[in-house]
Amino acid sequence: MENHHHYSSKERRETMEQELLRGRDVANQLLQVLVHRSNNNDDEQGLMLILPFAEDLVHQVLRSFTNTLLLLNTSNNNNNNHNNSNIDDAIFPITVRDSSSSSSSPPSCQKHEDLDMACKSFRTKDRRGRYKRKSTAPTWERDNPILFEDGHAWRKYGQKKTINSKFLRSYYRCSHKYEEGCPAIKHVQRIQENPPLYRTSYYGHHTCKNTLYNNDESFILEHESKSSMFLSFNNNNNNKSIITASSKAEQISSPTFRSSTKQEPVELVIHDDHRSQLYDDQYEVDLEYSRHVVAKLSSSSLSPSCIDDNTSTLHKFDDNSYYDSAGGWDLDFDGLACFGDQDQIMIMQEV
Template sequence: MDRQKAMEELVQGREFATQLQNLLHNPLGGDGLVSAKDLVLKIMRSFTDTISLLNFIESGEVSHNLAGTHLSSPCCHDRIYEDSGESRKIPPFKDRRGGFKRRKTSVTWTKVSPTPIDDGHAWRKYGQKEILNAKYPRNYYRCTHRDEQDCQATKQVQKTDEDPPVYRTTYMGHHTCKDPLIRAHHELIVDSNLLSFESNMAPSKQDHPFFSSFSSSIKQEHREEIVMSDDLTHYLSLDYLLSPPPPDLATLESSGPTTMLSSTPAGSDHGDVISGVYSCTTSSDSLDLGGFMVGSVDFGDVLHFD
């Protein structure tokens, strides 16, 4: 069932790619960049959702939430209320707090930096907690646009006990909101990606334009440690790809079964992302985008590019 959904996602993605190809061949035919951008977003989302699905299938954690929620909303499966399709119960009385379930699996990724990260998104603090065996409390933030745009992105920031102390920021879920400040930045990046697409219109399995478009602009200036939790989803996810980078050199690491990606440029505008994707192609461990294997999922079994 989920495998079929993954296939459907891919078919849909391919259709979008075809449309994009036509558009690029005949840029004056449609309404130009706006449509192209739209298509790029759809294609990327299709990849993200498929990877998500396949990873869930492979790990035996086929999520009914994921299957049920639509794939066009990548952050939905991150929702905490995960119990077997049962929606959150209506509080029996007004001040019933904490009605939630702790997440078991979710897309999370962590950044460590010497200073608090300004990722460009608008966050609203909703809690602070003393953590066992931790010197400093953990701060909880959610997207400011959660209520009006149902954006489920959250993050936790904790100062570590290390010397010198660093700030560990754990992101959960992806932004589905349209923050005006972020939007301008996103459009810039999408534009540059379009250019890359155009210059790589002869795809091959080894050098697929989708990924080469990212790796092409890598500058090796700094090195970061990147790890992720459950899957590659957030690296390929639209939000992550389009999120503005932190102003400082930061370290990404994961909290789950790790797949370490290394090497990163801070000089690049979207260095974190690029390095992650780029590293995939050189990692023989579990990420091999050349052969299209991500995490424990071998896309070679299910994907065929012409």
């Protein structure tokens, strides 16, 4: 027992299980005590008797947590024993000390610090047993010509090259995974080059409450039925602009929405020769002359219009300036372009 790191992984697992079971039992005892107390709360001296007992039970629960975390943190390759001595000391001998016996050392926060340390080192060191492979069957999939928001906050946590695709696959988890334990995951991978097509595979369902929509599928279905889109152009200060696409519904329902520039945006590089400054903060850009990215609008039934980000006033482009035979646009450098239901938007990559 003094050399817990000599445990086999099975033994360690069993020990941790015992620790947790014991902690649960003790917590149960504590509950009984408290329930009993609340039933006859007139007994003043009984309270005095029970309080130290309850405190002792709490300490035991904390010790159970601490020991389990320390065991989790102890890996087989801990062959460098020099600084393990204090862990060895800490693991089981954590003793219950009531506040009366507290000596010069800071008494009350002692175990909280232990717990924090155990938590921290657990999170930063031992990775074993923490990778669980997702089932290979997605909950559902969607293929989209562009990447648009699906009504949830995602956090990218990885990116990988896969064997039979030249495109990287991006891995996203729900942003509220740790706050609310939301298990939703999605993968996004480009599956076609020209025109670009992206496949989004969803795994699991959101349990978090931080969405305007009840569930993912209904949002996406609704979204697909209204193909109206925004393209936003955000000036980046150094001849670069990011084009992102998002749904109309989202833009309208959430005024503070900022279209994500993080999800594989198409980057637009514009040379100074091909833009002219109209006002202090407004540029006109001729995308036709940018050989890097050209945005093209096809089967237009509506004239694209531009919404100024600040004033939300709608003003149209000149009829022939935004759309020409080469597929190029003139657009305000900053702003939103809104398209109708029949419009199709393609972002063409540099050749």
